[in-house]
Amino acid sequence: MPHIARLFWILLLACLSPLALGERLRLVTDDWAPYVYQQDGQPRGIDYEVTTLVFARLGVEVEWQFLPWKRCLAMIEQGLADGIMDVFQNEARQPYLVYPAEPMSDVEFVLFQARARRHAVTGLGDLADLTVGTSPGYNYGAAFNDAPHFKREAAPTHEANFGKLMLGRIDLAVTDRKGGHYLLRRLGLQQQVEELPLVISRQAQYLGLARKPGREMLAQAFAEELRQFKQEPAYAAIINRYTSDTGNILNAVEQQESGTAR
Structure with a gap:
């Protein structure tokens, strides 16, 4: 039955979709390792590989473009791109976005701290007077986004936030659990930073x-x-390959800090 259903969708898509005329699907995204990112100028990541493979099975060609997240959102809202990768659903995007019913992946936003400067945090109330490193435009939920008792300080990259954490320029950094541990391995900070x-x-x-x-x-x-x-x-092989990756990413602490919610 799964093969019959797959054949049905492929045939229907070929008969009715504008993509059947040879249109290339242009997807925009930012660097969001290990889900989708660039390495040596080439796209990589769990969701990159999965998406590319799934579209190939559907006979759809995909072109990828990496941009700051705020620009990705603006382009998709203005109709300048065909799709955006690893975006959260919200009502404001319904007028201009269509979502497949199956998610690409799930994220859990957690806090990371330097082992040398620990903080007793069990709830948002414990963040009083602390500075938390964030990523511009990312949506961490209303409770975190709107809390008035701590400071949020954005950095241009997730790597930069971990660098600032090591330098003591922020007290904590918030990012996805899987992505955070992936970067700690890549940056060699597993012994200095903890979740x-x-x-x-x-x-x-x-x-x-x-x-x-x-x-x-x-x-x-x-x-x-x-x-x-x-x-x-x-599918499991793709996930295992990236969650055990221990390569190197260049530290971006000193990049210019400028404004990007998933």
Whole structure:
């Protein structure tokens, strides 16, 4: 039955979608390791590989462009891109985004601290008078975003936040748990930085497609194929490859800090 359903969606897409005419799907995203990022000028990541493979099975060609997150959001809202990778669902985006029913992955935003400068944090109230490093435009949930009793200080990259943490320029850094530990391995900071137990928020992240003719159907076909692929050994192999990666990322602490919510 899964193979019949897959064939149905592929045939329907070929018959009805504008993409069947050879249109290339242009996806925008930012560096969000280990889900999607660039290394040596080439796109990599769990969700990059999965998305590329799923679209290939559907006969759809994909072009990737990496930009600051705020610009990605602006481009998709203005209709200048066909899709955006690893975006959260919210009502404000419904008029211009179509989401496949199956999420790409789930994120848990947690706090990280330098082992040399520990803080007793079990709830948001314990952040009083502290400075937390964030990423411009990321949505950590209303409770965190709107809390008045601590300072949020944005950095241009997640790597830069960990660098600032090591230099004592911020007290804590907030990022996705999987992404945070991935960067600690890549930066060689596993012995100097640790995760706090408090979970700031949990959210699913999706492929978002620009609302154009044929995109609702494409989203349904993508979701069906993605569900199928998640049951295959190749999916687990992709995740294992990135969660055990220990390569090197250049420290970006001294990059210019400027404004980016998923």
